[in-house]
Amino acid sequence: MRFGFFDVGDVRLHVASTGDPANPLIICLHGFPEYWAAWQEVMLELAGDFHVVAPDQRGFNLSSKPAGEEAYRAKHLVADVAALADQLSPGKPFILAGHDWGASIAYAYAFAHPDRLTRLVIANGVHPVCFQRAILQDAGQRRASQYFHKLRAAGAAERMVEDDFARTLRMIAGFSKTDWMTPEIEAHHRAAWARPGAMQAMLHWYNSSPVVVPRPDEVVTDAPLLSMEPDRARVRMPHLVIWGEADEALRPVCLGGLDRFAADLTVKKVAGAGHWILHEKPVEVAAIIRKFLEPATAGSDK
Template sequence: MELRFLQHDAGAVSLNVAMAGEPDAPLVICLHGFPEYWAAWADVMAALADDFCVAAPDQRGFNLSSKPEGVERYRVKHLVGDLASLANRLSPDRPFVLAGHDWGASVAYAYAMAYPDRVSHLVIANGVHPVCFQRALLEDEAQRQASQYIHRLRAEDAEALLSQDDFRRLIRMVEGFSAADFFDDAMKAAYRETWRQPGALTGTLNWYRASPLVVPAPGETTGHAMILDMPEDQFAVPMPHLVLWGEADQALLPVCLEGLDRFAPRLTVQRIAGASHWVLHEKPDTVADAMRRFILG
């Protein structure tokens, strides 16, 4: 795969964007999650580049993109604004395919809800719809337990702890969600380099701090979350929607998919056996083949 990179001025921030495929081919924008960067999609990009123009930005706070100071700068409206600016540059006149994993899925959902006419197809790989995830956190004890790490990442001392011993805890976090056979020494070195970028650790952690998600402690009784008070039609994704779900995900449990069809009337769910939360690394050809079939029909 021949990669090229562009720096996109999104107004408040500059985004580093990896590109593959012919510029005039149908556009697919791929959004990574935590604690990754654009290369989370690298193997999938390589498999799609013959048919599509694939763009994978470092989202704000990550790797070589801007890292604005302050938690407020990582609210979802700003993350969606970054994507909207990039999409308007790369595909100003026609809808495009939007794909997201983990936190990238959250941005993809938010953009698809705000700009449904701009998204021809929505692909989510082990990511969650915000209403479905919030309900799972409030109502399902297993998902609540699985998400307790969020409190650790929101803590004031998270940067100090995660950077100790050459990012030992961040490495362990990746490896803790699966066997992580893909996470070899070369990839660990590349990821450490992204985490060492000035301001990157705080920028990436601010995604968690800025999120309105309510994550109750185990056994805590709480029935309120702001998002559940909002009209459900605000969270609709009317375009064709594919969810690719690694069945061995230990961070996001299958309960997170319950009720998704209420928001996505054109939903397809493809479960992938033998894949974890890191499905993009473990099964990139499976992900790419499923995306190609879904997009091209």
């Protein structure tokens, strides 16, 4: 792995990379509460054929942590990716991959910059309109998303840090099994969370999000994301979703209607894997991605 920093406007991103920079570029975006290493094992599997790059997104680990919720709105997070991509692959389209919150930003980038992407890869992440609809219409997904309230509440950062990050670790375990969380990996995560201002910055992602999560018995039938024009939420490039079927945070209903937004859609479901599929099944995830990226077979297995 190689490490460095990129200035993207007023923000500085810490970036990990591997593989030959002359090979096709894949930018990999992590989610909460992780950092670039969410993709590490997958990156190493793909390094022989691709230039694989994973930033710490703003607010996380070694990247800049601007103050205030406004700095973490999707438009700023997308701008970070756009500026990074323009430095790594100026004028040449690339492949974008995302997991969890990284998937949300990958979708937003794909909506805004379709000409910059050859492929979009999502691992246990959700299209924003499909996710919002699932939360409002499916009782199971609404229950699974109630943790949003805990992370958006006043004092959440202090509570997530207490007792050496005990709540943060319990939340990770609640999303799916964590056999992959060795003492070494846990120590690296704790170190990332302990960086000054990191936990508050990470939680700003939740507070700045337009996703509406009603209480279980609350009657809510509409939300801002459902008012998006369909064309603004369309995935115009070949699109792969890798889905660990044992995910406790994102239920299968979240995939409902995705084909209406993605004409060239491939969904690969992985039995026995959960939300942390990148850690649980990195070899299988990398193999699925590699097959999807082969020009002769891309998007053919649907």
